[in-house]
Amino acid sequence: MVFEVLSIMLMFIGAFFLLAGSVGLLRLGDSYSRLHALTKADVLGFGFIVLSCMLSTSLFSNWLKLFLIWLLVISYSALVGYALANRKKNA
Amino acid sequence: MLDFALGIMLLSSALVSLHSKDLMKSGVFFLIFGFLSGLIWVRLEAFDVALVEIILGSAITGFLIFKLVKGSKRRALRVSAFTKAWAGLVSLLFFLFMLFYLPTIERQDRVGRLVYENLHKSGVESAVNAVLLNFRGYDTLLEVGVITLAIFGLLALELKREAYHWDNPLLQSFSKLLLPFIVFFSLYITYLGTFSVGGAFQGGALLAGGLVFFALAKQSLPLKKSLILLFMATGLGFFSLVGLFYALLGYGFLTYPLKLSTLTLIFIELSIWISTAFLLYTAYKGKL
Numbered sequence: 001m002v003f004e005v006l007s008i009m010l011m012f013i014g015a016f017f018l019l020a021g022s023v024g025l026l027r028l029g030d031s032y033s034r035l036h037a038l039t040k041a042d043v044l045g046f047g048f049i050v051l052s053c054m055l056s057t058s059l060f061s062n063w064l065k066l067f068l069i070w071l072l073v074i075s076y077s078a079l080v081g082y083a084l085a086n087r088k089k090n091a
Numbered sequence: 092m093l094d095f096a097l098g099i100m101l102l103s104s105a106l107v108s109l110h111s112k113d114l115m116k117s118g119v120f121f122l123i124f125g126f127l128s129g130l131i132w133v134r135l136e137a138f139d140v141a142l143v144e145i146i147l148g149s150a151i152t153g154f155l156i157f158k159l160v161k162g163s164k165r166r167a168l169r170v171s172a173f174t175k176a177w178a179g180l181v182s183l184l185f186f187l188f189m190l191f192y193l194p195t196i197e198r199q200d201r202v203g204r205l206v207y208e209n210l211h212k213s214g215v216e217s218a219v220n221a222v223l224l225n226f227r228g229y230d231t232l233l234e235v236g237v238i239t240l241a242i243f244g245l246l247a248l249e250l251k252r253e254a255y256h257w258d259n260p261l262l263q264s265f266s267k268l269l270l271p272f273i274v275f276f277s278l279y280i281t282y283l284g285t286f287s288v289g290g291a292f293q294g295g296a297l298l299a300g301g302l303v304f305f306a307l308a309k310q311s312l313p314l315k316k317s318l319i320l321l322f323m324a325t326g327l328g329f330f331s332l333v334g335l336f337y338a339l340l341g342y343g344f345l346t347y348p349l350k351l352s353t354l355t356l357i358f359i360e361l362s363i364w365i366s367t368a369f370l371l372y373t374a375y376k377g378k379l
Contacts, residue, residue, distance in 0.1 A: 072272075075265070079261065079262070079265050082261060083257070083259075083262070086259070
């Protein structure tokens with residue numbers, strides 16, 4: 001019961017950060033600040049969502065998979081942010 | 092509610108993809124369309140199709156579309172009003188037909204029940220892969236043959252241009268770091284095919300994505316060209332050799348003996364896995 005409530009709360013916090021990232025992507029002025037908003041807020045929101053998923057399952061294999069997904073997505077999003085900013089700078 | 096939202100998003104992404112002036116934007120929205128249709132397959136509980144749709148329909152097709160956009164000169168497709176009206180009328184008729192036809196379909200499991208009744212004879216526990224590799228082995232063999240021949244035809248063109256790549260140290264080290272994980276995960280997906288969702292084509296497409304990422308960072312695999320050619324032909328060659336072998340033993344072409352069928356199917360899956368991966372990788376590079 002406690003874990004379920006905590007899981008739902010973490011899901012909402014994660015959704016809030018993802019929403020904030022999307023609002024930043026739509027509203028901010030130049031592309032660097034848009035990228036900044038997107039990569040930072042999304043990584044944070046995604047972390048909360050992974051935590052909430054981890055709380056809702058009790059299988060060790062699922063924890064491991066979720067942890068690997070989290071690792072992959074944060075490294076990937078950092079790389080994509082770097083690539084986009086680099087492209088913009090050199091264009 | 093979720094299905095409704097997904098459907099609306101799918102339709103609007105298709106609309107934007109068709110109507111945007113910029114070809115690159117159309118490409119991006121086509122990718123979004125592919126991803127959303129993958130999600131809809133998940134909602135319909137067809138995880139196999141969803142995996143393939145997301146990997147092939149949005150990731151690898153995306154690369155090919157962006158390559159095409161870079162090469163093409165024309166801004167956007169001009170369509171006459173007559174063609175638009177005609178296409179609109181046909182799709183409206185089709186939509187109305189589906190709207191009235193779909194609710195009348197009753198759930199019939201004639202073929203489905205046959206598959207589940209004979210599942211224990213196939214050697215695998217997943218119904219999809221039992222149909223794919225055992226009951227309808229001919230179809231799969233010919234599918235593998237078609238993609239193999241298509242890519243060998245592409246090689247025969249002897250393209251001169253280099254595939255797009257980005258020479259960047261960060262990308263290079265990241266692709267080096269990522270490739271072993273992708274190989275491992277694609278093997279896992281392939282192995283999963285014997286008793287759950289997954290399978291050789293999905294795993295192969297995943298590995299192809301990893302290899303394309305490797306090639307994007309201007310890295311070449313430490314493999315000889317002859318070995319890559321061998322990998323490309325493995326699927327077709329091994330599958331037909333196994334079929335012929337059992338035919339000579341008296342079981343019939345592509346019919347496996349009950350005791351050995353699991354082992355045989357696993358080896359066939361592995362051969363299709365490696366050849367799908369290297370075929371798609373070669374399709375991206377355009378040459379060996």
